[in-house]
Structures are given as structure tokens and as C-alpha cells.
Amino acid sequence: MQFLAIDIETANAQRASICQIGIVSSRNGTISECFSSLVNPEEYFDEMNVMIHGIDEEDVEDSPTFVDIWDEINRLLNNRIVISYSSFDRVAIQKACDKYGLPHPNCHWLDSMKMVRRTWNEFSTKGYGLSSVCNYLGFDFEHHDALEDARACAFVTNEIIKKSGKDLEYWLERVLKPLNLENINYSKSISKEGNPSGEFFGEILVFTGTLSQTRSEFAAIAAEYGFNVKNSVTKKTTYLIIGDQDESKLNGNIKSSKHRKAEDLLKRGHDIHILYEADFIQIISG
Numbered sequence: 001m002q003f004l005a006i007d008i009e010t011a012n013a014q015r016a017s018i019c020q021i022g023i024v025s026s027r028n029g030t031i032s033e034c035f036s037s038l039v040n041p042e043e044y045f046d047e048m049n050v051m052i053h054g055i056d057e058e059d060v061e062d063s064p065t066f067v068d069i070w071d072e073i074n075r076l077l078n079n080r081i082v083i084s085y086s087s088f089d090r091v092a093i094q095k096a097c098d099k100y101g102l103p104h105p106n107c108h109w110l111d112s113m114k115m116v117r118r119t120w121n122e123f124s125t126k127g128y129g130l131s132s133v134c135n136y137l138g139f140d141f142e143h144h145d146a147l148e149d150a151r152a153c154a155f156v157t158n159e160i161i162k163k164s165g166k167d168l169e170y171w172l173e174r175v176l177k178p179l180n181l182e183n184i185n186y187s188k189s190i191s192k193e194g195n196p197s198g199e200f201f202g203e204i205l206v207f208t209g210t211l212s213q214t215r216s217e218f219a220a221i222a223a224e225y226g227f228n229v230k231n232s233v234t235k236k237t238t239y240l241i242i243g244d245q246d247e248s249k250l251n252g253n254i255k256s257s258k259h260r261k262a263e264d265l266l267k268r269g270h271d272i273h274i275l276y277e278a279d280f281i282q283i284i285s286g
């Protein structure tokens with residue numbers, strides 16, 4: 001059974017701002033080919049992103065652009081099953097292609113985070129960040145290095161195949177079906193009061209952008225951990241979680257109004273944590 005695992009790091013909140021890419025090929029449970037490169041995104045670096053992956057402008061100054069390495073990436077991805085941990089990397093590749101007027105790769109995308117949540121009951125609603133799952137499975141890696149994350153994604157995928165006894169054709173259909181979450185009541189309301197026994201009780205959280213689950217689902221999970229979930233960013237907000245941004249709805253801006261307001265409050269001395277969805281998942285995973 002053969003597939004590719006891919007991971008992307010970005011320079012800023014725009015998914016097209018790829019600054020590192022890692023790809024590994026897995027055949028019958030063994031890594032057979034690797035590709036890794038720093039990428040000059042031809043864009044600015046946000047300090048939040050630099051803090052996460054440690055890559056800055058100087059690191060990529062002499063690196064190829066996405067266009068320079070596109071032929072090799074397209075060769076690897078073409079007509080393959082390509083697995084990423086969450087939708088982040090798929091969207092990043094597609095946005096970068098749009099940015100440079102390149103065609104989207106002709107491949108089948110599969111989200112291994114969704115596979116994890118349908119394989120292990122303990123990860124169905126919480127704790128399913130890549131580092132948490134790898135720790136559970138005993139796999140050590142350097143998180144937020146693109147090649148290392150791609151290796152980790154491949155390892156997790158192979159473990160799922162072993163445990164489930166199902167091939168990737170099965171999983172391409174299974175991830176489209178809902179989870180069985182009978183013990184959680186997902187109402188349509190986004191605003192939720194946090195569990196007083198939760199680790200993050202007293203923290204006030206707001207979501208912006210499109211998440212890998214509905215906001216009501218994420219709100220229910222966040223509330224279990226103690227977060228008070230609200231609709232709008234205020235001076236009381238302590239966490240803003242960023243999903244995919246639809247540029248057509250940003251009115252010419254590169255960040256949502258909630259994101260901009262949170263950054264303004266942060267500059268004025270308010271204690272606000274601004275995280276991407278994947279990093280929020282890692283936080284609540286412990």
C-alpha cells in the first residue's frame with residue numbers, strides 16, 4: 001500500500017505563504033522517498049509563525065520559491081493518495097497554486113486527523129493533536145519541522161491501517177462520514193459556558209475562520225476543557241483560534257476583523273493568545 005504524507009509551514013496567516021515543505025513516500029509501511037525544502041514565500045513573516053517553527057526571512061533568503069520547486073512537487077503528488085494531518089496542508093498547496101497561477105495537483109487528499117478520530121475512542125473528541133497521538137504511539141519527532149511532521153503523519157497513518165485492517169480506499173470514504181458522538185450534545189449555539197472542573201476554566205475563547213469541524217462542535221469540546229466560548233472578541237477575550245480564512249470575505253484585508261481586533265488588543269497590553277486550529281488542538285492535548 002503506497003501513499004504520500006505532506007506537511008507545510010507558513011510565514012504568516014495566509015496559507016499561500018509556504019516557507020517549508022516536507023513530503024515522504026510510504027510503501028507497505030516503510031518510508032521509501034523523502035523531499036524537503038525551505039521555500040521563499042515572497043511575503044512577510046509574522047512573529048507568531050516564526051515563534052512556532054523558527055523559520056524567518058534570513059533562513060529563506062536564498063531558497064527557491066514555490067514556482068521553482070513546483071515541477072518536483074507536482075511530480076510527487078500527481079495521481080497519488082496524499083495524506084496531511086488536518087486540512088491545513090491541502091489548503092496551503094491549493095492557495096499557493098492559485099497565487100502563482102498553477103493548476104492544483106491531480107491527487108486524492110486524505111486527512112489523517114479525521115482517521116485518528118475514527119480509529120481510537122480516546123481521541124474521538126479531544127487530544128488528537130499530532131504530537132499527542134505520536135506520544136501515545138511511542139513515536140518521537142521534532143514537531144513543526146515539515147519533514148519531521150510528514151514522517152510523523154506517515155507513521156500514524158500506517159498505524160491506523162494496521163489497527164483497522166482497512167485500506168486507504170476505505171478511509172477515503174470513511175472520513176466523509178460523521179463521528180459517533182452520542183455522549184456530547186452539540187447544539188447550534190456557539191456561546192457556551194465552560195466546565196468549572198476544566199483545566200482552562202475562566203479563559204474566554206473566540207473562533208474565527210473555517211474549522212475542520214463545525215464551530216458548535218469545537219465550542220462543545222472547548223467548553224469541556226473549561227473555556228467560556230463567545231462570539232466576539234472583547235477586552236475579556238484570552239484566546240482567539242484561527243481557522244481557514246476565506247479571502248473573498250475579508251474586504252481586501254489579509255486577516256479577519258476578529259484577528260485584527262485581537263492583535264490590536266495584544267499591542268495595547270491585553271493578554272490574548274492567538275493560535276491556529278492545529279496549535280489549539282495541541283494545547284488542549286496537553
